[in-house]
Amino acid sequence: EADIYQTPRYLVIGTGKKITLECSQTMGHDKMYWYQQDPGMELHLIHYSYGVNSTEKGDLSSESTVSRIRTEHFPLTLESARPSHTSQYLCASSEGGTQETQYFGPGTRLLVL
């Protein structure tokens, strides 16, 4: 069973606020990912990391930033939330190697008013 956690699960916040979405995994996985997904729609990769101190932007341009100071932790930050940031954010991790099953967290649903 995958051990990857996201908090908060739901967040309603006003425009202009700074927010950090937390993601933690206890599997020791090197690779971690952030996806943005509008409800019932496709996934868009916005950030990924190969390991500590490694972060890369994904396919979809995002105003968010990420950090990877510890293997198990990959937080995503929005400095100034806007209504266009309203979406679901999914965190995932994978072991790295030849077979790259990704384990997903339950997601954070963000609503920016």
Next chain:
Amino acid sequence: GEDVEQSLFLSVREGDSSVINCTYTDSSSTYLYWYKQEPGAGLQLLTYIFSNMDMKQDQRLTVLLNKKDKHLSLRIADTQTGDSAIYFCAEMNTGGFKTIFGAGTRLFVKA
């Protein structure tokens, strides 16, 4: 660039078989995956197949891979209402740097 395409919707009756199809463009894909997403949840791996295999069976699930046509399918036998979800096809390229996901197929199971 790499692309993965799926039909968006599929509706079946309970007890029938469901077949969800996927096409991909990257001929160097090494692993192909099927993930399931239930409402309000993250994705969960259902099964995967290595590119040198034609078929993989796991209980009610059968994966067929036609590498020549770059076509992947997932067959769910005896579909149940609990199988209603979004099913994502995904491929991983030889570099293993990233996994490309399709847009997902929404499976509706009618009782």
